[in-house]
Amino acid sequence: MLLAAFIGLLFAYSLVSARLEKSVITSPIVFTLAGMVAFHALKPATGITSPAAFLTLAEIGLVLLLFTDASRTDLKILRNIRELPARLLSAGMLLTILLGVLAAKLVFPQLSWWEAGILSAILAPTDAGLGQIIVNSPRVPMRVRQALNVEAGLNDGLSVPFLLFFIAMAAAGIGEPSFARFFGEQLGLGLAIGAGIGLAGGWLLEAARRHGWMAESFLQLAVVALPVFCIFASEHFGASMFIAAFVAGLFVQVTFKHAGKHSVEFTEEWGQILNLAVFFLFGFIVARESGGFGFAPFAYALLSLTVVRMLPVAVSLIGSGLDKATVAFMGWFGPRGLASIVLGLVYLEEEKHLPGEQVTRLAVMATVLLSIFAHGLSAQPCIRLFARKKSP
Secondary structure: OHHHHHHHHHHHHHHHHHHHHOOOOOHHHHHHHHHHHHHHHHOOOHHHHOHHHHHHHHHHHHHHHHHHHHHOOOHHHHHHOOHHHHHHHHHHHHHHHHHHHHHHHHHOOOOOHHHHHHHHHHOOOOOOOOOHHHHOOOOOOHHHHHHHHHHHHHHHHHHHHHHHHHHHHHOOOOOOOOHHHHHHHHHHHHHHHHHHHHHHHHHHHHHHHHOOOOOHHHHHHHHHHHHHHHHHHHHHHOOOHHHHHHHHHHHHHHHOOOHHHHHHHHHHHHHHHHHHHHHHHHHHHHHHOHHHOOHHHHHHHHHHHOHHHHHHHHHHOOOOOOOHHHHHHHHHOOOOOHHHHHHHHHHHHOOOOOOOHHHHHHHHHHHHHHHHHHHHHHHHHHHHHHHHHHOO
16 A cells, blocks of 8 residues: 555645646655655554665665766766865864764753764754755855755765764674774765766776667666666775766766766666655654654754754865855755765664663654755755855
């Protein structure tokens, strides 16, 4: 019944999607609300939304989305704005995690410092999918759009070693955790795997296309196989599949410049379906856990989306030459969504049974839920306001 409800909603949403895209009602809002309604209407068995199945679905959707975003990123423009993503992903991200830890201890004093780090790392990455309205808007300067897109593409993978390190430190007696080892495996191997698959895959695609060996209809299938390869290779070597997928999308353009066109046509469509399914199931789980929410999770959610995000962005962009309106705009649009859902599930899959597990889960759900509505409803109005401020 739950699957039938999702398919029915997907069909109904498709019929009015063009109208809704012009409004403040985004697809994540619709599908999250529908998931909440479905819980109360259908009351299916809890096994339907088991963490393992949910995690797999969310991971695949995020990997496809990251590869697609990267493959259509203009590398020439990216080279010209490389300073902005570097600022956001270095000083900005480290300050975000630090402030997130302090905010977690303030709101949830029962958490240990390491558990506060876990919550902060889960909510550090921004969501590429929820930020698509900004990335696709011609009214937002290209420099800003590309910087936010690259940040969203890489910060989830960068959060993984922090998350694993904090989990290892929080769980007593599980060995000698090494941040350097985690960082090298997750980031270093992820970069290597993504670059290798992107370059090799792109070269093979270009060679097959140039010699007329490949039918045009199979180009889309071949391109979409590359992020799937990233999943398998990353699982085997213990690397970050998210870093690998995004880097593969960037490097495939070097040897196959048409990758973006073909990946968007196939990967984005199927990736979008998976992402909407995740938000639908997320809404279902939020409704199921609604009795456990109190004031504290939403207080932390508010801090996470404002001070914890916007202050580090402002600090990291000092000296960049950007005006206050642009800094504020970039600071506000750091939505939390699919990436935080995936990292939250990764934490639960570790099965360390830490004392603060329930608190962390509720705080993550509250933050993602608030972000879906706050960033979704404010996207179009903020774009219009920002465009007016930037117009001569």
